[in-house]
Amino acid sequence: METQPNIIQKKKRSTTMVLLWIAIALLGGFSLSIIALQRDEHINAIWFVVASLATYAVAYRFYSRFISNKIFGLNKKRATPAQLYNDGKDYVPTNKWVLYGHHFAAIAGAGPLVGPTLAAQMGYLPGTIWIIAGAVLAGCVQDFVVLIISMRRKGKSIGEIAREEIGPVGGYLALVGVFAIMVILIAVLGIVVVNALKASPWAMFTIAMTIPIALFMGVYMRFLRPGKIGEASIIGFVLLVLALVSGQWVADSATLAPLFTFEGKTIAYMMIGYGFLASVLPVWLLLAPRDYLSTFLKVGVIALLAIGIMIVLPEIKMPAISRFVDGTGPVFSGNLFPFLFITIACGAVSGFHSLISSGTSPKLIANEKHANMIGYGGMLTESFVAIMALVAATLLSPGVYFAINAPSAAIGTDVATAATTISSWGFSVSADEINNIASQVDESSILSRTGGAPSLAVGMAQIFSKIIGGPQLMAFWYHFAILFEAVFILTTIDAGTRVGRFMLQDLLGNIWKPIGRINWMPAVYATSALVVAGWGYFLVVGVTDPLGGINTLWPLFGITNQMLAAIALIVATTVIIKSNRAKYCWVTMAPLAWLLIVTMTAGWQKIFSPLPKIGFLKQAEVTQAALDAGKLPAAIPNADAAKQIIFNNQLDAVLTGIFMLLILGVLLDAMRIWYKVLIKKEQLPTSEESFKESTISEVS
Amino acid sequence: MPTFMKKVKQGCRALRNIGKGVSNFPDYKAYVQHLQESDPSIIPPTEAEFFKDFLDQRYGASAKRCC
Numbered sequence: 001m002e003t004q005p006n007i008i009q010k011k012k013r014s015t016t017m018v019l020l021w022i023a024i025a026l027l028g029g030f031s032l033s034i035i036a037l038q039r040d041e042h043i044n045a046i047w048f049v050v051a052s053l054a055t056y057a058v059a060y061r062f063y064s065r066f067i068s069n070k071i072f073g074l075n076k077k078r079a080t081p082a083q084l085y086n087d088g089k090d091y092v093p094t095n096k097w098v099l100y101g102h103h104f105a106a107i108a109g110a111g112p113l114v115g116p117t118l119a120a121q122m123g124y125l126p127g128t129i130w131i132i133a134g135a136v137l138a139g140c141v142q143d144f145v146v147l148i149i150s151m152r153r154k155g156k157s158i159g160e161i162a163r164e165e166i167g168p169v170g171g172y173l174a175l176v177g178v179f180a181i182m183v184i185l186i187a188v189l190g191i192v193v194v195n196a197l198k199a200s201p202w203a204m205f206t207i208a209m210t211i212p213i214a215l216f217m218g219v220y221m222r223f224l225r226p227g228k229i230g231e232a233s234i235i236g237f238v239l240l241v242l243a244l245v246s247g248q249w250v251a252d253s254a255t256l257a258p259l260f261t262f263e264g265k266t267i268a269y270m271m272i273g274y275g276f277l278a279s280v281l282p283v284w285l286l287l288a289p290r291d292y293l294s295t296f297l298k299v300g301v302i303a304l305l306a307i308g309i310m311i312v313l314p315e316i317k318m319p320a321i322s323r324f325v326d327g328t329g330p331v332f333s334g335n336l337f338p339f340l341f342i343t344i345a346c347g348a349v350s351g352f353h354s355l356i357s358s359g360t361s362p363k364l365i366a367n368e369k370h371a372n373m374i375g376y377g378g379m380l381t382e383s384f385v386a387i388m389a390l391v392a393a394t395l396l397s398p399g400v401y402f403a404i405n406a407p408s409a410a411i412g413t414d415v416a417t418a419a420t421t422i423s424s425w426g427f428s429v430s431a432d433e434i435n436n437i438a439s440q441v442d443e444s445s446i447l448s449r450t451g452g453a454p455s456l457a458v459g460m461a462q463i464f465s466k467i468i469g470g471p472q473l474m475a476f477w478y479h480f481a482i483l484f485e486a487v488f489i490l491t492t493i494d495a496g497t498r499v500g501r502f503m504l505q506d507l508l509g510n511i512w513k514p515i516g517r518i519n520w521m522p523a524v525y526a527t528s529a530l531v532v533a534g535w536g537y538f539l540v541v542g543v544t545d546p547l548g549g550i551n552t553l554w555p556l557f558g559i560t561n562q563m564l565a566a567i568a569l570i571v572a573t574t575v576i577i578k579s580n581r582a583k584y585c586w587v588t589m590a591p592l593a594w595l596l597i598v599t600m601t602a603g604w605q606k607i608f609s610p611l612p613k614i615g616f617l618k619q620a621e622v623t624q625a626a627l628d629a630g631k632l633p634a635a636i637p638n639a640d641a642a643k644q645i646i647f648n649n650q651l652d653a654v655l656t657g658i659f660m661l662l663i664l665g666v667l668l669d670a671m672r673i674w675y676k677v678l679i680k681k682e683q684l685p686t687s688e689e690s691f692k693e694s695t696i697s698e699v700s
Numbered sequence: 701m702p703t704f705m706k707k708v709k710q711g712c713r714a715l716r717n718i719g720k721g722v723s724n725f726p727d728y729k730a731y732v733q734h735l736q737e738s739d740p741s742i743i744p745p746t747e748a749e750f751f752k753d754f755l756d757q758r759y760g761a762s763a764k765r766c767c
Contacts, residue, residue, distance in 0.1 A: 088734030089726055089754065098721030105722055226748040229725050230716045284755045295723045360724060 021061065028054025035128060035320075042315040045391045048124075049310065052132050052387045056380045059136040064144060064376040071576060071584045072148050074368040079694040081155045081363050091155070093366035096373055102364070103378040105295045106356045107143070108302070110189055110453070110489045111346025111561075112382050116390040117452035118554060119343045120401065121331040123321040124394045126340050131390065134341070134348025135383030138591035142565055143353045144375030145572040145588060150358035151365055152688045158358040162571045162666070164687040165578065170669040173662050174567050178355065179503045180659065181560040183531070185352075186275075186496045187538035188557045189489045191549045192451035194267045194539070196482050200443055201260035202251035202475075203482045204267070208260065209243035210290070210487055211274075217289035229292055236293045244483055248475065251442060264543040271493065272536040278494030279501050279528040287494055294491040301484045305388050308463040318394035318401065323426065330406035331450070332551055333613040338602040342558030347386025349591065351564025353379065367694070392459030393452075399429020400437055400446075404455040407548030408448040409635040418447055442475035450550045453489075457481035500531040541648050546635040555606060556652060559599050563663045566595045570670045577677050578686050596667070603660045607653045616653035620646045726754050 031051035035043065068074040082093040094102075119127040150156055156164075159178065163171025197204050216239070217232045225231060250256045262270075278286055327335035332343055346352070361374055393401060402422045403411065411418040419431040438446045441461060446454065461477035469476065502518065504527045509516020515523045542549025569592035576585045609615030612622040626632050627642045636642050676682045720727065728751070732744045745753065 086734065088731040090757075092726075092730075094721060098718055101718070101722035102724050106724075221751070222748075227725075227728060227751040229723065230719055233719070284752070288755050292723050292725075296719070299722065364724075 064372045076369045079692045094364040096370040112386040113389045114452035115344040117393040120393040121329040125320040139349035140376045140379040143379040147357040147375035151362040155363035183534045186535040188553045190539040191542045195451040196453045198264040201257040202247040204260040205250040206247040214290040218285040275497040279497045294488040314395040330410035338598045341598045345561040354568035398427040440474045441478035453485045616649040620649040
């Protein structure tokens with residue numbers, strides 16, 4: 001008798017839930033149709049927020065549960081590595097909200113901010129659709145599935161899993177792929193920072209001050225008050241704001257400003273020196289304190305941006321689809337297909353996340369059922385960050401957007417020419433308008449500050465200054481946004497160099513043992529120098545490239561990142577097939593097929609396209625022809641620069657070719673396994689740990 | 701108001717724990733407690749040693765970084 005009312009109550013509740021979910025789905029569909037169909041008037045940013053959040057909610061509730069229930073059978077009674085190997089340090093059952101925060105902070109970097117900003121040249125619609133659909137069907141699936149697979153294997157890394165599940169060849173190729181993407185990633189992020197800091201004493205001073213601040217925090221946490229991360233972070237943050245405020249005095253002072261005004265190339269060399277130091281100095285002194293400061297700053301500013309957009313509800317000024325979907329855009333070259341899908345990598349699907357999802361997070365999960373929120377939910381949040389970056393880029397008037405983001409080869413080096421050129425594209429803008437923005441943010445010029453960070457900072461400054469301070473604080477907010485972006489990009493650069501050094505020591509250690517010893521200083525210096533030289537080369541070349549380094553290198557980064565995602569999805573598909581769940585393997589195989597089509601097409605076009613703007617080889621050929629004829633275009637100053645451009649394009653073509661072969665190698669090796677299991681019906685062993693019952697009932 | 705102050709203190713502690721968790725900073729006291737529960741014969745490291753080991757390991761060969 002007693003159970004009866006319960007059942008009725010349950011039914012009632014589920015009816016309301018069904019209605020609620022139908023309402024959310026309808027709301028999402030309605031907002032998406034507004035975004036897709038609005039043409040004549042400016043559309044409000046609120047529709048982007050509602051459309052994305054509603055889609056995320058439906059996908060999280062239904063698709064992520066489908067994956068966890070049907071494919072992996074996630075079970076709260078099954079013990080996780082954190083329970084089985086709890087050592088109080090690396091393996092610790094962690095509260096799911098805290099772990100969600102940690103996972104998000106680890107996956108989100110500059111990628112989801114830069115990609116959508118660049119993609120805005122094609123209008124807001126293509127980017128929005130790809131960010132939302134890509135995240136829900138590809139990016140979140142990758143992060144989530146890799147997290148589960150690693151969680152069931154003691155938290156092993158994706159490289160180890162590839163070796164165990166596919167074979168040594170696939171595993172080794174995956175490792176080389178990770179190292180290559182690291183080098184390209186650091187170089188391209190370096191260009192973003194250089195373009196934000198060049199000829200800007202305010203920004204340069206503020207970023208330079210973060211180094212002594214980090215050193216002080218390091219000493220504080222090591223000797224003065226060991227382990228007091230909270231105190232050190234608060235002190236660090238206060239000092240940071242002081243540096244930001246005094247940056248304006250430096251910029252306004254006639255004697256100090258020249259000391260902090262550098263051209264791009266000089267800043268590039270400074271960053272190379274910094275990267276080397278960060279790799280050889282003890283971590284507690286520089287790297288760790290920077291990392292903490294940057295984590296808190298990152299989470300804080302992203303939350304601020306979300307709140308800001310929801311309060312201000314800005315109007316989007318960019319058209320839904322711009323004329324540049326035909327591939328002639330100045331920010332990046334190439335057609336919507338395939339280049340939009342590699343320009344926006346992070347935010348839709350990012351192969352880098354497979355390193356995080358198979359790193360720290362699987363060792364901290366307290367309960368298997370938390371994986372949905374950490375893996376799938378963490379990536380949904382990053383996708384939302386990408387949507388906000390797109391909003392911040394498209395709320396600028398399109399003319400201003402192109403003035404900041406188009407390279408000087410496209411719009412010239414003076415404001416009048418730029419205004420005329422951009423207006424001739426159909427985005428009317430006056431020289432006064434461009435100068436006005438520059439003086440509002442207290443910069444000498446905003447022309448051709450490519451890389452996405454400056455235009456995002458202008459967008460953020462417009463939002464923040466509407467809430468606090470008005471136009472007077474525009475300049476402060478602009479430099480605040482630059483500081484925030486530069487700090488966490490520099491954290492990626494210094495930590496990435498260090499990680500690259502360890503990888504290289506590992507790889508070279510196979511050939512000559514002593515070089516693998518991580519405490520032998522000659523080996524440390526040599527491998528650090530090699531890694532720094534690797535990304536430093538691309539950085540300097542990119543900064544001095546008259547055709548715009550972002551234009552060349554960002555697609556290369558996008559291709560490598562998506563290829564890493566493809567490798568992760570190949571591994572995931574293999575695991576699903578081997579564990580007799582082949583009928584559901586479309587969950588990972590469909591995004592894998594899409595990524596393979598996109599990266600292979602993009603790679604092929606980057607190498608062989610007959611258009612010099614897209615094809616590396618054609619660009620080299622055209623430049624060579626111009627050099628031979630003695631008629632170099634205005635953007636290329638002399639014969640040496642021309643030779644440099646020819647060599648770099650050939651190098652980029654070779655690199656792209658290597659990446660393509662790499663991924664095909666991993667794919668073929670995995671298909672060998674798929675054939676064995678699916679056609680020959682062999683039962684292959686997997687490295688999955690056997691079921692052990694959980695001993696703890698609930699973790700707070 | 702001792703109860704009020706208590707609540708403020710609790711709130712601060714919760715905030716600090718969230719911050720430490722998000723940045724994946726280990727909890728020294730919890731580690732010592734864990735050691736004593738699993739094997740009381742092990743002498744726990746000092747707080748300074750503990751953080752030194754942690755940092756060396758965290759930014760060591762297995763460190764990961766994202767875009």
